[in-house]
Amino acid sequence: MVFILGVNFPERNLVKKSLETFFGVGKIHSTRLLARFHVHPTCKIGELANKQVLDIQAALSEMKIENDLRRQVLDNIKRLKETGTYRGRRHALGLPVRGQRTRTQTKTAVKLNRMERRL
Template sequence: MVYILGVSFPERQLVSKSLLSFFGVGPSVCARLMARHNVHPTARIGDLANKQVLDITSALSNMKIENDLRREILDNIRRLKDTGTYRGRRHALNLPVRGQRTRTQTKTAIKLNAIERRL
């Protein structure tokens, strides 16, 4: 088992798959991290040297991921609601925020916006 930011990963798992499991790390950020630390795209966690694991861990700890990113997203939505902007009102009413049609087909947006986002 290899630990990255306190999360244990099996040694047979791909590095890219384990990096993608963090909230806020997408495919492009994952590819950039792996290229910066000379990790092959098909490398497995068990194949990494200790220095590479420490470098990836330090790079991830400097990024805003997981709960920090979730908290920032919640704060941004709360700020929009408090200032009374159009987007904030749409969030408060559980309606689509980005200009989608509302005469029909708003069920998904209403479901997604109704969930009070939690940490």
């Protein structure tokens, strides 16, 4: 078992997939991290050297991920609601925000965007 930022990963997991489990680290960021520290994309966590694990941890700790990023996103949505913008009102109603079709698919959007309802 290998610990990265307090998360315990089995040694047989791929490094790329394990990095993508963090909120805010997607396919592009994980690929760039692996290239930066010279780790092969199909490398497993158990095959990493201790220095590589420490380097990856240091790079992840510099990034805004997990709770910090979630808090920032929620603050941005809250700001939009308070200023009364169109996007803020759409967020408050649980409707699609970015111009998606609403004639037939609003039920799906309302289910996916469950948040407090406030205008």
